[in-house]
Amino acid sequence: MxxxxxxxxxVAERLPVIFPEGTPNRTYCTRELAASTVFTMLYIGAVEHTNVRLGPVHVYRMTDLQATSSTDEERLSYxxxxxxxxxxxxxxRWYADNTREPIRDETLREGLxxxxxxxxxxxxxxxxxxPRYALKSDLAALFDPALQGSTLQAAIFKWQEEHLNKGALARVSLMRLGAVDKDGVMIHFPNxxxxxxxxxxxxxxxxAVVEVFAQQFLEKPGVLWLSESSNKVAMQDLRMASTIGLDIEAHKNLPDLILVDLGPAQPLIVFVEVVATDGAITARRKDALFELTDKGGxxxxxxxxxxxxADRESPGFKKTVTGLAWGSFAWFMSEPDKIFMLRGETSQLSDLNRLLADLES
Structure with a gap:
């Protein structure tokens, strides 16, 4: 049947709800091409526990006229x-023949x-x-038109809990933080x-940087400086930064956050730029901030x-990643226990052995 x-x-309406912000490769799972692919699987009956399978050809040869031919006879004929x-x-036709690769490699293999x-x-x-692909049966059930309202939402949450892995669930949960506390964001400092x-x-x-990153990656963290777009300078931070020799000018090279790790024998100063849309640590930015620390001794x-x-799939990361400075780090709120390192100079290709050893340690 x-x-x-x-x-x-x-299908297009439900996919972004089933795969919310924070889902790995979410774009591949929610864009129009994904909706076309899932629709076609349901249309021809390519669902788990049947012997029917979908190939990219079923998607790129579909047409609007065929897609509205809804009788079982018309669907089976296709x-x-x-x-x-x-x-x-x-x-x-919906797509040209050369859409075969994006359907197969992105929407299917890397996405769904x-x-x-x-x-x-x-x-x-x-x-x-x-053809070799079929929609998992429990996911196919989420597209039943009879499922509506709170019943649909409960079914989607149940599917997410049972089928998204722990890492994906953690990312989704963190990305949902923005759904609450609309009057303000309270930050709890280490002190x-x-x-x-x-x-x-x-x-x-x-x-997340103050409450999660600092606790995860610093031995004895402290916050020297925190600014925000609506209040660029907090005087208590300015005084604290000045006491350790950092002469910060509010109108010039202002970082979003300055953390300090007091655990090592020599304190570690950590400059952090927060990127929602723009403003990453570039080579120019790094050099300007080095001027501050050089001056402070x-x-x-x-x-x-x-x-x-926020996430590796956020527009801010995609926009700024090519400008990130060598010798800096990138950290993602949705993957809090991991850090992205832009390793600087290495003397020779054989250093890959050492780098691999560092990854394993």
Whole structure:
């Protein structure tokens, strides 16, 4: 039996709810091409526990006219006859033949298969052109048009809890932090003090840097400086920074955060830029901040630079990643126990052995 007929618009509407912000490779799972692919799987009945499988050809040869042909007879005809050269699909095709690769490599393999939403039939040889993909049955059930309102939402939450891995669930939970506390973002400092920042994406990332990053990566963390777009200078921070020799000018080269690690014998100064849309640690920015620490008498080995983002798939990261300074770090709120290092100079290619050893340690 075929699944209930579902229009592509309904699939497109539900995919971003099923795969919320923080889902790995979310774009591949929620864009129009993903909606077209999931719709076509449901249309031809390519669902787990059946012998029906989908290939990219089923998606790129679909048309608006065919997609509205909703009877079982019309759907089965499309499924059975599509690969015959003599079969004419009525209407204008959705995609050209060269869309085969994005459907197969991005939407399916890197998106829906990787996240556990689609199964790939491993009994079919990799060199075969036979269709090999099917929608997982419990996910297919979420597109039943009869599911609506709170019942649908409960079913989606249940699917997420059972099928997204722990890392993905953690990312989703962190990305949902912005759904609460609209009046302000309260940050708890390591010394027990608190400060409320104006609500916004930058403030949420700043809170994660202070409450999560600092605890994860610094031995004995402290906050020397915290600014925000609506209040660039907090005088208590300015005085604290000045007492250790950092002469910070509010109108010039102002960092979003300055952390200090008092655990090592030589304190570590950590400059952090928070990026919701722009403003990463670039080479120019790094040099300007080094001027501050040089003037304060700090060795450059006592200084670190971090750019903090919400997620690797955030627009801010995609916009600024090519400008990140060598010798700096990137940290993502959605993956709090990991850090991205832009390693500087290495003397020779054989240093890869040493770098691999560092990764394992």
């Amino acid at each position: 075929l699944p209930p007929f579902v229009p592509r618009d309904l 499924r059975s006859n599509l690969r015959k050269k003599s079969f004419e699909v009525p209407g204008k 298969v990787a996240i556990g939403a689609v199964m790939e039939d491993k009994d079919i040889p990799t060199t075969s052109g036979k 027990g003090e608190t400060r409320i920042l104006a609500y916004g994406p930058s403030s949420l990332i700043s809170r 700090f060795k450059r080995s006592q200084v670190a630079f971090v750019t903090a983002y």
